[in-house]
Amino acid sequence: MTSGAVSTGPRRDPGRRRALLEAADRVIQKEGPEASMAAIAAEAGISKPILYRHFGDKSGLYQALAERHARKLIEGIQLEFSRSGSVRERTRSTIDTYLASISANLHLYRFLMHRASAEDTATHSAMSTMIREVSRELAEVIIAEGRLEDRTRAYVWGHAVVGMVQTAGDWWLDHAGEVPREAVVDGLVDLILGGLPAASGGRVLELFQEPRTQR
Known part of the structure; x- marks a missing residue:
């Protein structure tokens, strides 16, 4: 590329990019999944073509x-x-953190998980990758702390638990005015910690019995 050439790709100004993403956040939080690119551009004080120029496209x-x-x-x-703490305490606080986060960012969550993912394959892939990453990490915890040598079963459990929590969270968002968050958290914790040891074929796993020691 010569010194006088102009790049046609997305601009790489981190500060400006962050400001545009914050503008998008504000619009989506106000307007929900139906937020438009025109509204985001207007919030940022720019035109749609300039908005696209910073990110390549929608x-x-x-x-x-x-x-x-x-x-x-x-x-x-x-x-x-x-x-540190028992697995029940950590499981409970983790699920509670997840539910609190999606409810505090309800419009944004629905925009990314439903609207954007439905119309954009790459966004769907990004969100699926996030879910798989969490599932994989949970599987590794089951293996490391529960001493479960069957990696296949650990990964089945990890993905099943994350999928269950995500689906239950989606249901709760539609009934948050009727169902306390604590009830959903407690129900999921009881199901997870009661169901996985039984699924282990009767073995008592340390993961579900002992508090985690501080490392």
Whole structure:
């Protein structure tokens, strides 16, 4: 490329990019899943073509939003489950953190999980990758702390638990005015910690019996 050439790809100004994503967040939080690119551009004080120029296209903006918020959610979940204490305490705080996060960012969650994922394959892939990452980490915890040598079963459990919590969370968002968050958390914890040891074929796993020692 010569010195006088102009790049046609997305611009790489981190500060400006962050400001545009924050503008998108504000619009989505106000307008929900139906938030338009025109409204986001107006909130940022720019035109739609300039908005697209920063992200390549609409898909680029969706992916940037998905990565930004998936990372925050994963970090929050990792923090809770890495704390010391019994597995019940950590499981409870992790599920509670997840439900609190999606309810506090309801419009954004529905935008990314339903609207953007439905119309953009790359965004769907980004959100699916986030879910798989959490599932994989849970499986590794089951193996490391529960001493379950059957890696296949651990990964089946990890994905099943994460899928169950996600689906229960979606249901709860539609009934949050009727069902306390604590009831959903307690129900999921009881099901997870009661069901997995039984599924182990009668073996008593340390994961479900002993408090985690501080490392």
